[in-house]
Amino acid sequence: MTPRKIFPTIEAPRAEERPVEDTRHGITRIDEYAWLRADNWQEVFRNPSVLDPAIRTHLEAENVYHTALMEDTAALREKLFAEMKGRIKEDDSSVPMKDGPYAYGMAFRTGGEQPRFFRIPREGGAEEVLLDGDKEAEGKAYFRIGGADHSPDHARFLWGYDDKGSEFFTLKVRDLASGEDMADLVADTGGSGTWDADAKGFFYTRLDANHRPSKIFYHTLGTDTTSDRL
Incomplete structure (x- = not known):
């Protein structure tokens, strides 16, 4: 009887050992893999392209190994994904909230991944799309919408996004x-x-x-963010 193949023949990647000594309270600890923790992790968080090439190479090798290791579960994973997806209402939507002359809401489209924000005139009329998340995400490897809110005068729409996965x-x-989006652009926020x-700022x-979260600022529309008031 031919034994069942359980694991692929591909060899698991092995990280290079670069011993680093760390002495605290009189106790010395040696970490052979400390180099895998990027010293510039804060910068990498904002911009993944600045990650040390050696670290990136090892992580990519681990991803290749994982893909090979899990190859025979592809059909099962697709089946489980379809089953879980089948229990979700893909075109889910919120109940429109009345505010002044409009009712504001959020909805997803079947097959989409990002929310669509809209409003409907309370006295009747066509739906107006304020922000289409799927359209904004086109061509981006990663995209996530944060908070979103219309101004009290119903003239503008404030929204946040992260297109790097940094959560900034x-x-x-x-x-x-x-x-169209205005020139106002505020970076490194919590998302909302x-x-x-009076709708002159936020x-x-x-x-x-x-x-x-460290500080709360106020931004006046049409001004440079460097002059935002703390």
Whole structure:
């Protein structure tokens, strides 16, 4: 009887050993793989392209090994994914919330991955799409929408996004009359903001280098972010 093949013949990648001594409280610890922890991890968090090539090469080798190791489970994984997906309402939507002359809502389309934000005139009329997440995500390897909120005067739409996977969100403001984003661009935020009562600007939280909410700023529309008030 031919034994059943369980594991592929591909050899598992082995990380190079580069011993580093670390002495604390009189105890010395030797870590052969400390080099795999990037010293510039904070910078890598924002921009993955600056990762040490040696670390990247090893991680990519591990990914290749994982793909080979799990190759015979491809059909099962597809089956499980389809089963779980079948239990989800793909075109799910929120109940539109009434605010002034409009009712605002969010919905997903079948086969899509990102939310679509819209509003409907309360006195009747066609739905107006404020932001189409799937359209914004086109051509991007990663895309995630953070918070989103219309201004009190219903003229603008504040929204945040992360297109690197760093969880440092950039805020944009969309002019709803033209459908175009304004020049205001606020980086390194937690992903959302809160409009002030007169819709002349908004408050937002800025993250520090360690990805912690650290300070709350106020941005006035049409001004440079360097002049935002703490």
